[in-house]
Amino acid sequence: MKIFAKYLKPNAKFAVFGCMFEVVATLCNLALPLLMSQIVDDGINKLDFDYVWKSVLLMFSVAAVGMVCHIMAIKQNLKATTRFTELLKNDVFEKANKMTFSDHNRLGAAGLLTRTETDVWQMSEVTDVILSGVCTIPIYMICGSVLAFMKDAYLALLLFAFTPVIIAAVILVGRKIHPLWEIADKQTDRQNQLVRERLIGIRVIRAFNRDETECQKTNEATRKMVLNYIKANNRSGLIAPVAMLVLNVATLLIVYVGAARMQSGTGLSAADVVAVVQYVGLIMSGIMTLSWSLIFVPRVKVNVKRLLEILESESIPDATDLDKPALNGNVLFDNVSFAYADGSELVLSDVSFEVKAGEKVAIIGGTGSGKSTLVSLLLGFNKPTSGTLAFDGENVEGISGERLRTNVSAVLQKGTIFAGTLRENIGLWQDFTDEQIMEAVRDAQLEGFVSSHPEGLDFKLSQGGSNVSGGQKQRIQIARALLKKAAIFLFDDSFSALDFMTESKIRTAIKDKLAPRTVFVVTQRVTGAMNSDKIIVMDNGKVVGIGKHEELLQNCSVYNEIFISQSGRSFL
Incomplete structure (x- = not known):
C-alpha cells in the first residue's frame, strides 16, 4: 500500500539492514537440518565421534550467528517501525489540526483520537510483521522447498499437497472478519465519545442522578465493540489450530512414506527423513506467518481507510496575505x-x-436564533x-x-x-x-x-x-x-x-x-444590549430589527417581547 511506502521510505536504510540480517539468520536456520542430517549419516551411523563433535561445534556456531543476526534484525526493524509510527502520527496530528471545521465536526473528537492512537498503533504492528516477514517468508518457502526436494521429491510433494488447505482457510476466514472489525472500530469511536462526554459533564450527570443511564449507554457501546472483536478474533484464531493440524498430519505422512521408501531400497536414509520433517516445520512456519499476514489485510484496510479520512481531508489553506495591512473594523x-x-x-x-x-454592536435573540452562527462567520470558522x-x-x-x-x-x-x-x-x-x-x-x-x-x-x-x-x-x-x-x-x-x-x-x-x-x-439580556450604538435583533436565523434601544421597543415586536419578559413591564 502507498501509505506504507510513503512512511517507510525515509527510514529505508533500517529496513534494508534489518532484511539483510534476517536473510542471514534465515539461511542459518535452513542450514541446521542439513548439518543434522550429515551428523546422523556421516557421524553417528559410522561411529565417527570426532566428526560428530566437529559438526556439533559447527552447528552451534551457525546457530549463534543466526541468533545474533536475528537480534540485530529485530533492532533494525524496531527502528524502522518506530520512525514509521512517528512520521505517520505526526502527519495525522498535523492534518487533524488543519482540517476544515466541517470535517472536524463530521469525524468528531472521539473519532480523531481513536484514529490517532489505535489505528496508528495497529499500522505500526502490521509494519513490524511486514518487515520481519518480507525476507524470511520467501526464503523459507523457496529454499526450504528446494532443500526438501534435494532430499526426496516424493516427501516434498506431500508438503505442497496440504498448502492449499491453509490458503483456503485463510481466505474463507478473512472474508468474514473484515465487516466485524469495521463495526468494532465504529463502536470504539462511540465508546470514546461517551466516556469523553461523561468526564466533561460529570457534574451535570451527578446533579440529575443520571449515572446509571450514562453507564448503560457506555456499556452498550462497549458490549457491541467487544462482541465484534471477540467474533473477529475467534474466527482469525481458527487459522493456528488448522495450520498445526495440517503440519502434524503432513509430518506423520512424511514419516510413514519415508519409512516405506527406506524399506523399498530407494537410498533414502532416516537422516534424510528427519531433515525433510524439519524443513516441513520451517516451511509451515513461513506459511503460517504468511497466513497471519493475510488475516491482517482486512484489518489493515479498515485502519488505512480510517486514517485516510484524515490524511485526505480538505485542509485549511496556508495564509498568503498576512503581510497586508491590519483591518480597521468595518x-x-x-x-x-x-x-x-x-x-x-x-x-x-x-x-x-x-x-x-x-x-459598539449588540446582537440579541433567543436560543437558536443564529447568534453564535453569526459569530462563527465573523471569525472565519x-x-x-x-x-x-x-x-x-x-x-x-x-x-x-x-x-x-x-x-x-x-x-x-x-x-x-x-x-x-x-x-x-x-x-x-x-x-x-x-x-x-x-x-x-x-x-x-x-x-x-x-x-x-x-x-x-x-x-x-x-x-x-x-x-x-x-x-x-x-x-x-x-x-x-x-x-x-x-x-x-x-x-x-x-x-x-x-x-x-x-x-x-x-x-x-x-x-x-x-x-x-x-x-x-x-x-440574551436587554440590559447588556440597551446602551450599544446599534442593536441587531435575531429570530429564527433572520434579522428582524436593527436600531437603538428606544427605537426597537417601538418598532420591533421580538425585542419588545424580550424586554417585557425580562423587565416585567411594557415600554408602552
Missing part, C-alpha cells in the same frame, strides 16, 4: 445565508447589516453559503482565516481553560509582560482573584478550569481577549456567569479600553 453583511454541510435547512437567511469601525460578508470592503472569500482571526479577538460561548498557570492561560504562552497581563486582569475584574492566591499569576489552573468558578472562567477568557491587539472584538454570551455589578464594571472597562475598536456583544 463589517458588511449583504443578504448572507448559511447552512451547515450536513444540513439542508438554512441556519441564517438573508442577513444584512453594516457596522462602521469603532461602533465558516464561510457564507450565499451573499456577501466583507471586512473593510474586502470580501471574506479573499481573506484567509488566519489573517481574519489575527484581526479579531473573541471570547467564545464555550471557551477553554488549559491546564497551566494563570499567566499561561491569559497570555496563551506569548511574550507578554506581567504589567500587560495585569492590566488585562484589572479590566476583567480579576485582580481580587489573583491577589487572593500567594502564587499570583503562577496559580495553577486544572484542565477545563475545574478548580475555579464559572464566573472566574469567563473573566480569565475576557482578560485573554483584551490582551490581544485587534480591530474587532467579539463577546459571545461572555457575561452570563457574572453578577450584575461585576458585569457593569467590565462593560465600563471595555467601553474605555476599546473605544476606537469595533465591538460585538452577543447577549
Whole structure:
C-alpha cells in the first residue's frame, strides 16, 4: 500500500539492514537440518565421534550467528517501525489540526483520537510483521522447498499437497472478519465519545442522578465493540489450530512414506527423513506467518481507510496575505445565508447589516436564533453559503482565516481553560509582560482573584478550569481577549456567569479600553444590549430589527417581547 511506502521510505536504510540480517539468520536456520542430517549419516551411523563433535561445534556456531543476526534484525526493524509510527502520527496530528471545521465536526473528537492512537498503533504492528516477514517468508518457502526436494521429491510433494488447505482457510476466514472489525472500530469511536462526554459533564450527570443511564449507554457501546472483536478474533484464531493440524498430519505422512521408501531400497536414509520433517516445520512456519499476514489485510484496510479520512481531508489553506495591512473594523453583511454541510435547512437567511469601525454592536435573540452562527462567520470558522460578508470592503472569500482571526479577538460561548498557570492561560504562552497581563486582569475584574492566591499569576489552573468558578472562567477568557491587539472584538454570551455589578464594571472597562475598536456583544439580556450604538435583533436565523434601544421597543415586536419578559413591564 502507498501509505506504507510513503512512511517507510525515509527510514529505508533500517529496513534494508534489518532484511539483510534476517536473510542471514534465515539461511542459518535452513542450514541446521542439513548439518543434522550429515551428523546422523556421516557421524553417528559410522561411529565417527570426532566428526560428530566437529559438526556439533559447527552447528552451534551457525546457530549463534543466526541468533545474533536475528537480534540485530529485530533492532533494525524496531527502528524502522518506530520512525514509521512517528512520521505517520505526526502527519495525522498535523492534518487533524488543519482540517476544515466541517470535517472536524463530521469525524468528531472521539473519532480523531481513536484514529490517532489505535489505528496508528495497529499500522505500526502490521509494519513490524511486514518487515520481519518480507525476507524470511520467501526464503523459507523457496529454499526450504528446494532443500526438501534435494532430499526426496516424493516427501516434498506431500508438503505442497496440504498448502492449499491453509490458503483456503485463510481466505474463507478473512472474508468474514473484515465487516466485524469495521463495526468494532465504529463502536470504539462511540465508546470514546461517551466516556469523553461523561468526564466533561460529570457534574451535570451527578446533579440529575443520571449515572446509571450514562453507564448503560457506555456499556452498550462497549458490549457491541467487544462482541465484534471477540467474533473477529475467534474466527482469525481458527487459522493456528488448522495450520498445526495440517503440519502434524503432513509430518506423520512424511514419516510413514519415508519409512516405506527406506524399506523399498530407494537410498533414502532416516537422516534424510528427519531433515525433510524439519524443513516441513520451517516451511509451515513461513506459511503460517504468511497466513497471519493475510488475516491482517482486512484489518489493515479498515485502519488505512480510517486514517485516510484524515490524511485526505480538505485542509485549511496556508495564509498568503498576512503581510497586508491590519483591518480597521468595518463589517458588511449583504443578504448572507448559511447552512451547515450536513444540513439542508438554512441556519441564517438573508442577513444584512453594516457596522462602521469603532461602533459598539449588540446582537440579541433567543436560543437558536443564529447568534453564535453569526459569530462563527465573523471569525472565519465558516464561510457564507450565499451573499456577501466583507471586512473593510474586502470580501471574506479573499481573506484567509488566519489573517481574519489575527484581526479579531473573541471570547467564545464555550471557551477553554488549559491546564497551566494563570499567566499561561491569559497570555496563551506569548511574550507578554506581567504589567500587560495585569492590566488585562484589572479590566476583567480579576485582580481580587489573583491577589487572593500567594502564587499570583503562577496559580495553577486544572484542565477545563475545574478548580475555579464559572464566573472566574469567563473573566480569565475576557482578560485573554483584551490582551490581544485587534480591530474587532467579539463577546459571545461572555457575561452570563457574572453578577450584575461585576458585569457593569467590565462593560465600563471595555467601553474605555476599546473605544476606537469595533465591538460585538452577543447577549440574551436587554440590559447588556440597551446602551450599544446599534442593536441587531435575531429570530429564527433572520434579522428582524436593527436600531437603538428606544427605537426597537417601538418598532420591533421580538425585542419588545424580550424586554417585557425580562423587565416585567411594557415600554408602552
